[in-house]
Amino acid sequence: MIGRAAAVLCVLAQGALAQECRDDTVYLKGDWGQARFAVEIADDDAERAQGLMHREHMASSAGMLFVYQRPQRLSFWMRNTLIPLDLIFVDHTGTVRKIHHSARPLDETPIPGGPDALTHVLEINGGLAKAMGISVGTVLRHPTFFNQVAEWAC
Structure with a gap:
């Protein structure tokens, strides 16, 4: 099922380069191809603490983007999270x-x-990154990456 969803996402995302940057969308590209995810943003302490807790499902084209104001070492856990997730x-x-x-x-x-x-x-x-081929070195495009340093700027 995830393999099929990944194929559909890749086909739908082929025009990702032409899309404008939006707060509710993350684009990814790499040697494997391109993808687009509709995302919720968690950019403050309360939103990051809540994350995807207590949810029983999430659409295959959806995700959550956690945003931090300064570079730091990060660690997550799955407390009260009911669905398996890939953390990128x-x-x-x-x-x-x-x-x-x-x-x-x-x-x-x-x-x-x-x-x-x-x-x-x-x-x-969970399992979607592997099914799609998303790997280390893949780049993301989203307005929260500053154009001066972003590999794939808005």
Whole structure:
């Protein structure tokens, strides 16, 4: 099922380069192709603490983008999160630095983003990153990446 959803997303996202930047949309591109996700933004402490807790499902084309004002080491957990998620850790240039695949629902074990200083984490349905081929080095496009340093600026 996820493989089919990934194929549909890739086909729908082929025009992603031509799309304008929007707060509710994240574009990704890499050697594997391109994708677009409709995202909710978590950019303050309360929104980041709530995250995707207590949700029983999420559309395959949806996700949540966690935004931090300064680069830092980040760690997440799955407290009260009912669906498996892929956590995509991203630096200030919009470049993916680490992916944690299919985090287990309700698991409180810390999921570190690695040694890099990070500014964003994109959460999507578990297994989708692997099915689509999203990997370290993939770049994201979103208005919260500053044009002066972004690999794929708005």
